[in-house]
Each structure stands twice: as C-alpha cells, then as structure tokens.
Amino acid sequence: MFVYENRIGGRINSIEFGDAYVDMGAEWCHGQEDNVVYSLIKDYNILRHTDNEFASFYSNGEQVDDTLNQQLFEIIENIYVPDGNKNQREGITLGEYCVNRYRAAINNLHLTDRRDQSIVLIIYT
Known part of the structure; x- marks a missing residue:
C-alpha cells in the first residue's frame, strides 16, 4: 500500500487539540503494560487483535514463498x-x-x- 498526502508526515497527522497535539491516523496500539494509549481506550471495546502477517515481493512483483x-x-x-x-x-x-x-x-x-x-x-x- 502506498499512502500519499499533500503534507509531510504520511499516515500520521499531528493536529492541535486544546493546549497539546494529538496524532490522527494511527492504527495500532502496541502492548498493554505501561501503555498510555491502551489505558485510555481499553474500556471502549474498540481494540481488535491482529495477526502479524506480512508479504514480501521480488522486484518483478512475484511473491516470496x-x-x-x-x-x-x-x-x-x-x-x-x-x-x-x-x-x-x-x-x-x-x-x-x-x-x-x-x-x-x-x-x-x-x-x-x-x-x-x-x-x-x-x-x-
């Protein structure tokens, strides 16, 4: 997947929120222990487990075994x-x-x- 925006920063976009900044566009919450993000969202039933799958490709587009x-x-x-x-x-x-x-x-x-x-x-x- 390629992500393009007309601004610097890729998928993450830091915006002003009150007296601070928040990152819009983040997809993952890595880890539960000592994770502020996890503590904030755990009770809202929005977290989903994902498998750590990825695919690799040769330069000709063929997928690696x-x-x-x-x-x-x-x-x-x-x-x-x-x-x-x-x-x-x-x-x-x-x-x-x-x-x-x-x-x-x-x-x-x-x-x-x-x-x-x-x-x-x-x-x-």
Missing part, C-alpha cells in the same frame, strides 16, 4: 527478544546489533536459490 516469508518474519521478530548476552552489545549501536543478529540468523537458512539469497539481504540490511 510463504515458508521463506514466515522464516524471515520470525527472524525479525526474534531480533527484538533479549538474547541474554549483554557483553556483545557494548560498544555497538542498536542498529549494528540488529543487523548482526539478522545476518547470523539468515546464514542458518542455507538458501540455494539466488533470488531468495538476494531478498533476505535487502530486507533488513
């Missing part, structure tokens, strides 16, 4: 789960840490198809 797509989603999702090895994180940025974990995980996929090899490299690096 569902199995590989699911493997990539799980790899990306697991990057943000603490691995308990705090020493590796010292001295590198969060971005470097994430890219390092992603590269290590995709090496374990042992892909033989050149298109699959190329798509896994461009998704997160």
